[in-house]
Amino acid sequence: MTQPYRLSAGGRIDRARTLTFSFDGKRYTGHPGDTLASALLANGVHLVGRSFKYHRPRGILTAGGEEPNALVGVGRDDAHFTPNLRATQVELYDGLTSESQNRAPSLERDYGAINDVFWRFFPAGFYYKTFMWPRKAWTKFFEPRIREMAGLGRSPQTPDAARYAQRFAHCDVLVVGAGPAGLAAALAAAKTGARVILCDEQSEAGGSLLAEPDAQIDGLPAAEWLKTALAQLAAYPQVKLLTRTTAFGYFPHNMIGLAQALTDHEGERSDAQPRGRLWQVRAKRVVIAAGAIERPLVFPDNDRPGIMLAEAARIYLERYGVLPGRRALIFTAHDGAYRTALALHRAGCAIAGIVDLRPNAGGPWVAAAQKAGLAIYPASTIATTDGRLRITGATIKPIAGGSGQRVSCDTLLMSGGFTPSVHLFSQSRGKLVFDATLDAFLPGAPAEACSVAGSAAGVPSLAEVLASGAEAGAAAAGGSAVSYQVTNAPVAQGGFIGAVPYHGDPGSVRAFLDYQNDVTAKDIALAMREGMKSVEHVKRFTTNGMATDQGKLSNMNALGIMSPVLGKPVPAIGTTTFRMPYTPVPFGYFAGYARGELFEPERRTAIHSWAEAQGAVFEDVSLWKRARYFPRGSEDMHKAVARECRAVRNGVGIFDASTLGKIEVVGPDAAEFLNRMYINAWTKLQPGKLRYGILLREDGFVIDDGVIGRITDTRFHVTTTTGGAARVLTMMEDYLQTEFPELNVWLTSTTEQYAVIAVQGPMARKVVAPLITGADISAEALPHMSMVECKIAGVPARLFRVSFTGELGFEINVPADYGRAVWEALMASGKPYDITPYGTETMHVLRAEKGYIIVGQETDGTVTPDDVGYAGMIGKAKPDFVGKRALARKAFAEQTNRKQLVGLLTDDPTLVLDEGAHIVADPAQPKPMTMLGHITSSYWSETLGRSVALALLRDGRARTGEQLYVPLATGNARVSVVAPVFYDPEGTRLNG
């Protein structure tokens, strides 16, 4: 017989359609409207997991997101697999494939259950003490074993095949929870014309009304009222109802994170549409109507499959038409469990008895149970339960003492009352206030523009829940609340926190408190014996509340256990702070679209497509893709770079320098502004001239460099490093706006306005000149470090005579759309000279041969202009520039032995030193050695036929001629200290 526990009528499932699904390889059936949990229960399956630490058999405990036991993996294959889903929230679809977790080889026969036999050796905090000795055993033995045993679920190994969407949204009122309070709040807010977002984690809106067969609202059965309320909301165009949407995080200034499941319920999805959407909602006001969560009772062996929360059992009955068992024992301190007992009784489930901790429980629900003839045991407790993979019975004892009575049952339904869901409110940093009559923390003064309504605020009856929702919604939107007439919904009261009196040896029983982390009442007692007094310490020692459910079921009971032992009232012990996420959110939601190529922008120059077509190898430089070298045939990088270097030194090379940062500095005070920013003097630089500028931070250290051209008296073309472009512009804006607002000068980023093509080498002029109109670029008319505005192939250009290679060179700035065409024109013009495209690697080698620094390579944020030998560039007459005063400090000025830029030549000319390697005077000295400096750049120089290196060396310039050592993995390399210019030190080639 299929679905033996499914009732023939009732609930919100569609019996006309049957769905097939599998759990641990076994096939079952269910119906649309089921969750995986309700469908398993309909098939009589309670055993769904093994516990985290002791591997105890566990069953479905709840009907919602607070579920600690029924954690399952779902998905047809590894690319669609999600571990650790709560079966109570997984909507059933045809063909659903699911598996249990934390068991091997099967749920019924789990080797890890050995932990349960030896449970006494695994008390709280055991891992802080146990694995200290011997030290090596930790990595070799304990850690691998623990890793194998611990953790819930398995991580998929293939990339997630699903797409994930993201959306920013704004509203006047965000209502979290679409139960009666949330619906009333949304209706009241919507009436004012406000933009409302109403979200609910469940598949349909309604909350408690989805399992409410008795109550009437405004004369309608609750389910009918729900329909009309939803229809009213749907009629407002400015109201958005998001189901399957969990408000998981409350961030400052009313930013709420929502995780909306879009296709998980639809079956084997196609991946065309996103699986889920992360919403970042900015709400003017938030109404939290998140409801309340039923508490378990803490009694010995309260974790056997078949033991369930009473309200959950009622939801399975009313919403899904499922009986949790055939013979149920009720254990409660709250009237709600009587309602469950009555409903089950009516549906044909035998009630083995109602065990009530309270001596004189009364009220309408108790009276109804009495009238129905159900056996009630007041002032009684449950001392133990039996059954291995399913509960088979329990022993009832009077609290006052006396002999126990075993009753058999296949289900035990418990209720310790309800804990308001204050998680989001707590995340918003709102203060919680303890209510002693409810034994609950309630929302107090809010820290954000939010309010809490309904049972999340501790409101007891349906009538009051609706009223509080309507009031909160109206207040949030500035409207007026309507009132609702509610009949046939008697209030249910009661509750208990802590461990129930159970008359056993406290050392030999296990009464579970935190099901997900396997924390027992005894563990809490142990923590306090070991000196933990604060709830935060107890939490960390025992891990109570530290699982993904964040103690939704256990926090209040932990406080209830601590309070009498510490002799302090609950509020004096405090409660822990809740963090996001409210329930786990798959990583994909946070990644969103930012995967693969869209992870971050990949910036390409206007010439990139040409280099790509030539087979260039690219490297990442900040967000840019830059051509590193252009291999021909089977060349490796070494060969390609050697060829490219030879071409530039002997003929002509062409290089894409477009990524250099560029800033247009314009205004009457442009030169004065640059005087204050850069170390150099700018006033006397004539229009048409270039100067190499060094920029310091205020603390005196080099932060950027670049060539600056004066276009006119009032217009400069500033270049920066590729990586420094944004930083330099921001720094300049900062000084301009906050320190020098009196200067009439403006800054515009022109990095992307121009494609920049460097043509370098003795033949460079022969390549460029034929394309130029409107300027004379002869050596006389356009000497090194000058510039001219002209046209190249008819395209307006800023032509810089500048070199970062040590050869005759030009850098041609053209409007970017023309970059590729001008490049190709230059390639054509250079054909007779075998013009050779070169990449960043060759550029690095050529500049290192000349001793030109690269900021970020020769400098590391602690290097002054003098350290790199550039002190001569400082404009001595200037009263001030950024970093000047810092360099003048006595501590700086008197410091000797600073690291200075030097060149190093290895004794072995074929040895290329490792960049970053250290320099020492005596490699035989005892370790740790005295480090004199480090290698900053190191290359094979094709031009010189040997290796060259730049280094920062203590008192380096004074050490010229000394022989030092660089310890390498391959041995100690002896090096000679030389000046940091290896090629053409006179600079004659530049002026060619």
Added chain:
Amino acid sequence: MDNLAETTSLSRLFALSGQAGDRRCRPVTGGARFSLRVKQASLGAAGEALGLDLTGPINRAVSSGQRTALRLGPDEWLLLLAEADAASVAASLAQRLTDGLYSLADISHRQTGIALEGAAVTDLLNGGCPLDFDLAAFPVGMATRTIFFKAEIVLWRQDTARFHMEVWRSFAPYVWSLLANVGREYAD
């Protein structure tokens, strides 16, 4: 500035070349752009030179014929012009603002335009832009610099369901791909 088409035979390679787009998302190529910076005292004169009222509020567009000025900050405008108009705009500003207390920088090639249109246009933008596109918060005629995923953009609302986006050229393919990616969720 010259009219380049008349002086060079070289062809332009636009930042989004090869992308045709569709009705709701389409590259806007060509056009001239300047970043204009003007001191408060010269707003009137600069406005007269351009034939545009620059004294309006920050984050608003003013247009006249094919000239548009988007006020992006207290002293900053993005001028969107026809290419043939660029030289005369530069000249008339130079003529009127003789004290030189302004800055005009050619950024025609720095960025490119994307036209966005359709009933889902604000949903599309909200995939990666954090602004509120309710008409009360972002009315027609509003223009502002903002962010789309990890790219800086300028957004100008030309009509209820029509936007013009400006994006730096090397970020354009990234923005374009994301628009297409987000767009897969919306029918229109």
Added chain:
Amino acid sequence: MLLIPCPYCGNRPEIEFAYGGEAHVVRAADPRKEDDAAWTEFLYFRKNPRGDHAERWRHAFGCGRFFNVKRNTYTDHIEASYRIGETLP
């Protein structure tokens, strides 16, 4: 994510802004007149209060302006924002 009131653009989301550190750290008009101790203080020493803090932000993906904000570092509540050159309200 904060909602930051730009004095030029109004309330805008935090991701449009860049943080700029403590406000009202004035760079002396003539640094030569500052002694080493004063300059070291200017360079390296900043407040780190739990509570009200005057700090700089830049509306980097917006109007581009630097401005000052009075924010409570514990509650994140922003009490005021004001332009460079204006005094703390």
